[in-house]
Amino acid sequence: MSTVLTDEKIPNNVHLSSDRRLQRALEAWQPQFLDWWKEMGPVGFQQKDVYLRTAVSVEANGWAHFDYVKMPDYRWGIFLEPKQEGRVIGFGDYAGQPVWDEVPGELRQMLRRLIVTQGDTEPASVEQQRALGATAPSLYDLRNLFQVNVEEGRHLWAMVYLLHTYFGRDGREEAEELLARRSGDRDRPRILGAFNEPTTHWLSFFMFTMFTDRDGKYQLASLAESGFDPLARSCRFMLTEEAHHMFVGETGVQRVIKRACELMKSGGGDVRAQGGIDLPTIQKYLNLWYTLSLDLFGGEISSNAADAFASGLKGRYKEDRYEEHKVLDQSYPMDVVEGGQVVRKSVAMRTALNEVLRSEYTRDCQRGVDRWNKTLADEGVDFQMKLPSSRFHRHIGIYADHAFTPAGELISKDEWASRRDEWLPSQADEAYVVSLMQPVYEPGKMASWIAPPAKGINALPNEFEYVRM
Ligand SMILES: [Fe+2]
Numbered sequence: 472m473s474t475v476l477t478d479e480k481i482p483n484n485v486h487l488s489s490d491r492r493l494q495r496a497l498e499a500w501q502p503q504f505l506d507w508w509k510e511m512g513p514v515g516f517q518q519k520d521v522y523l524r525t526a527v528s529v530e531a532n533g534w535a536h537f538d539y540v541k542m543p544d545y546r547w548g549i550f551l552e553p554k555q556e557g558r559v560i561g562f563g564d565y566a567g568q569p570v571w572d573e574v575p576g577e578l579r580q581m582l583r584r585l586i587v588t589q590g591d592t593e594p595a596s597v598e599q600q601r602a603l604g605a606t607a608p609s610l611y612d613l614r615n616l617f618q619v620n621v622e623e624g625r626h627l628w629a630m631v632y633l634l635h636t637y638f639g640r641d642g643r644e645e646a647e648e649l650l651a652r653r654s655g656d657r658d659r660p661r662i663l664g665a666f667n668e669p670t671t672h673w674l675s676f677f678m679f680t681m682f683t684d685r686d687g688k689y690q691l692a693s694l695a696e697s698g699f700d701p702l703a704r705s706c707r708f709m710l711t712e713e714a715h716h717m718f719v720g721e722t723g724v725q726r727v728i729k730r731a732c733e734l735m736k737s738g739g740g741d742v743r744a745q746g747g748i749d750l751p752t753i754q755k756y757l758n759l760w761y762t763l764s765l766d767l768f769g770g771e772i773s774s775n776a777a778d779a780f781a782s783g784l785k786g787r788y789k790e791d792r793y794e795e796h797k798v799l800d801q802s803y804p805m806d807v808v809e810g811g812q813v814v815r816k817s818v819a820m821r822t823a824l825n826e827v828l829r830s831e832y833t834r835d836c837q838r839g840v841d842r843w844n845k846t847l848a849d850e851g852v853d854f855q856m857k858l859p860s861s862r863f864h865r866h867i868g869i870y871a872d873h874a875f876t877p878a879g880e881l882i883s884k885d886e887w888a889s890r891r892d893e894w895l896p897s898q899a900d901e902a903y904v905v906s907l908m909q910p911v912y913e914p915g916k917m918a919s920w921i922a923p924p925a926k927g928i929n930a931l932p933n934e935f936e937y938v939r940m
């Protein structure tokens with residue numbers, strides 16, 4: 472099953488050529504995907520040689536091939552992890568029963584919604600990031616942007632394969648819709664909020680790949696537990712690629728912080744006067760993108776989450792670590808707002824599973840923030856980055872109708888409005904950051920506001936011509 476046929480029109484390890492109907496359907500979708508890529512993918516650079524990694528197998532060693540490629544020629548393929556014989560459903564009401572290779576009729580709608588929602592995020596982020604090439608701070612960063620973009624394109628392929636293969640006509644229609652919605656469009660927006668927010672500059676891009684791609688990691692990890700085996704196997708391989716996206720985000724922000732520290736110690740210490748991004752501004756963008764990403768996990772108390780778990784479609788993060796997989800009688804402590812105060816309540820665990828996953832996510836984000844704080848300490852700068860409270864600046868869930876400070880204190884909406892610009896990027900902050908965005912396309916050179924990376928891609932030096940201009 473893991474043999475990959477890379478010389479076919481659509482590279483795949485799913486024996487696509489043995490199912491003519493499916494192959495024809497996907498080969499008919501392929502030019503529509505390419506049209507979308509050319510219309511909504513990266514602006515410019517489509518005819519440039521970019522040093523990209525392409526997935527060519529699902530083997531842990533040697534799954535990636537690095538070479539120059541023009542983006543429209545990228546070999547987007549369909550890769551599922553090999554089937555594990557005898558795999559059983561790991562959680563929910565069907566725990567212990569054999570996994571499904573076909574969609575159980577009664578779960579069809581819920582499963583389709585999960586796949587479409589995940590699938591929609593992939594082209595959305597490409598659309599959000601499409602203009603960034605014009606202001607890349609270095610060729611190294613430009614290449615990383617395009618790497619993330621082509622892989623999000625491949626993730627779309629992974630979900631479209633499932634829709635075409637298992638959902639008949641409905642699935643084919645959904646696959647077309649995935650190319651028809653547009654990030655930020657008033658009439659046909661992408662499904663989830665954060666995927667309609669503009670990513671207007673590179674600081675937002677790095678925050679996005681740090682925080683929003685990390686939401687992707689946790690959604691994929693919980694779908695990788697799915698009792699619907701083709702979904703589980705797709706998501707496992709997608710996680711392999713996702714790791715690089717978060718690396719781009721975490722190290723990107725780390726380099727902006729490092730540069731700010733260097734400028735604080737030179738030229739009188741005014742970071743902005745020297746063309747850097749000051750630490751308080753970085754903190755505001757952290758607050759923005761972290762909280763937008765928290766919303767992606769859904770409501771704190773959610774019957775949808777309970778249903779997806781009960782039916783064996785969406786598990787917990789690393790379900791194996793838990794001893795008990797039905798969670799029928801457990802409860803979860805939840806801070807809710809009642810009578811103008813925050814009080815702790817106990818809610819049924821199955822309805823709290825979005826919050827359980829969000830907490831895992833927060834811990835993972837904190838580990839990244841700790842590494843940023845290590846950079847600050849190493850630079851001898853007395854400043855710490857902080858994740859705001861998960862109640863701050865929320866638009867979904869039980870805190871959405873209330874106002875909280877970043878420390879999590881309940882305040883009036885008037886106070887929130889008057890203090891907003893202390894906590895989130897103001898128009899002036901945004902204008903300042905945008906004003907810094909000037910392209911640097913000379914190999915090895917960096918923009919004024921970012922430090923060079925610790926090392927290059929695929930053991931190549933920083934001076935390597937990652938995009939041939
Ligand atoms: Fe993705």
Ligand SMILES: [Fe+2]
Nearest residue numbers: 684687713716
């Ligand atoms: Fe990603």
